[in-house]
Amino acid sequence: GAGVSQTPSNKVTEKGKYVELRCDPISGHTALYWYRQSLGQGPEFLIYFQGTGAADDSGLPNDRFFAVRPEGSVSTLKIQRTERGDSAVYLCASSVLAGAYEQYFGPGTRLTVT
Amino acid sequence: SQQGEEDPQALSIQEGENATMNCSYKTSINNLQWYRQNSGRGLVHLILIRSNEREKHSGRLRVTLDTSKKSSSLLITASRAADTASYFCAYDRGSTLGRLYFGRGTQLTVWP
Numbered sequence: 001g002a003g004v005s006q007t008p009s010n011k012v013t014e015k016g017k018y019v020e021l022r023c024d025p026i027s028g029h030t031a032l033y034w035y036r037q038s039l040g041q042g043p044e045f046l047i048y049f050q051g052t053g054a055a056d057d058s059g060l061p062n063d064r065f066f067a068v069r070p071e072g073s074v075s076t077l078k079i080q081r082t083e084r085g086d087s088a089v090y091l092c093a094s095s096v097l098a099g100a101y102e103q104y105f106g107p108g109t110r111l112t113v114t
Numbered sequence: 115s116q117q118g119e120e121d122p123q124a125l126s127i128q129e130g131e132n133a134t135m136n137c138s139y140k141t142s143i144n145n146l147q148w149y150r151q152n153s154g155r156g157l158v159h160l161i162l163i164r165s166n167e168r169e170k171h172s173g174r175l176r177v178t179l180d181t182s183k184k185s186s187s188l189l190i191t192a193s194r195a196a197d198t199a200s201y202f203c204a205y206d207r208g209s210t211l212g213r214l215y216f217g218r219g220t221q222l223t224v225w226p
Contacts (some may be wrong), residue, residue, distance in 0.1 A: 004156075020202070031212060042202050042216030078194055089155065098212035100164060101147045107156040 002026070004106035006092050012112045013082055021077040021109045027095030032075050033093040034067055035105060041093055049075060050098045052089075084111045120217040122201060128225050133190040135220040137203030140184060147214065148177060148188050148204040157202065160188070195226045 012017050024031045031050050035043035045059040049069040057067070061095045064082075069075040080084055089110050094102040123134045137146070149157040161177045163186065170177050176189040186190045190197055200221050203213040211215045 006125070015152050033213070035214075035216075039178050042204075043214075044216070045213040048212050050212070055211075059213065091156065093157075100162075100206065101216060102147065102162050104159055105149070105157040 004092055004094055004104055006090075006106040006109050008109060009107065010079050010106050010110045010112075015082060015084060015113055017081050017082050018110065019082055021079075021111070023075045023077070023094075023106060024093030025073065025075070025092070026104060027094055029094035030072070031095045031098040031101075031103075032069060033095075035091040035093065037077075037089045037108070038090055046077070047050070048098060055098060067107060079111075082111075083112045087111055087113045115143060115175055116154075120220045122220060123218065124221045124223070126223045126225065127193060131193055131194060133193050133222055133224070135164070135188045135201050135222070136190070137186045139186075139203075139205050139215070141209050143181070143205040144208055144211075146177075146179060146203060147188050148175075149202045149204060151200045151202065151219070158194070160201075161203055185213060190222075193222075193224045195224050198224050199216075 007015045007022045033048040034046040037043040047057040047067050052072045064080045068099045089108040091108045093105045095101040119138045125131045125177050143165055147162045148160040151157045160171050161170050163177050163179045173189045179186045200219040202219040
């Protein structure tokens with residue numbers, strides 16, 4: 001079946017602009033995760049949803065970052081007033097349930113803030 | 115911040131040799147997962163091992179977990195050039211259900 005998909009695959013934006021990154025999880029997966037990965041580093045957790053609600057948003061770096069999952073499927077990560085330090089690959093993953101289940105990752109969105 | 119530590123940071127071997135990568139962590143865990151990543155994009159799930167398991171196999175992959183030493187290892191037997199990638203361990207801490215903590219990874223290069 002289809003895996004996790006993310007759009008766009010690449011996004012270049014100017015400092016100060018607003019961006020939205022989309023994630024479409026594996027059908028039937030109730031848990032959805034966002035991670036961010038900088039060059040040479042492992043992924044760092046941002047937020048995860050169990051259903052429609054954010055179960056843990058403690059990884060969001062500041063209030064410029066926000067994510068929604070209004071119908072419990074597709075999720076959008078929103079970044080306001082982008083900064084050059086936001087440049088990274090944003091990865092989305094999903095799992096059957098949160099907890100001791102495999103997380104399956106999408107191909108990521110490479111965000112570049114100029 | 116990175117929570118796990120993979121060792122070595124880089125590993126270079128010839129095709130046909132075995133590759134062993136290690137991972138250490140500092141807290142109690144529910145489970146530990148190993149991933150492969152090519153070219154800095156999506157991660158491919160390899161194996162999940164639960165805290166009450168000691169060893170799991172999948173094809174040419176063997177993962178061990180020693181909770182007393184807070185460490186895990188990934189063994190790739192009879193390596194191939196196509197195994198060239200970065201390998202990450204990630205664990206789910208008991209106190210923070212769901213989120214995974216990743217290390218910086220091991221860059222494996224397999225020469226034909």
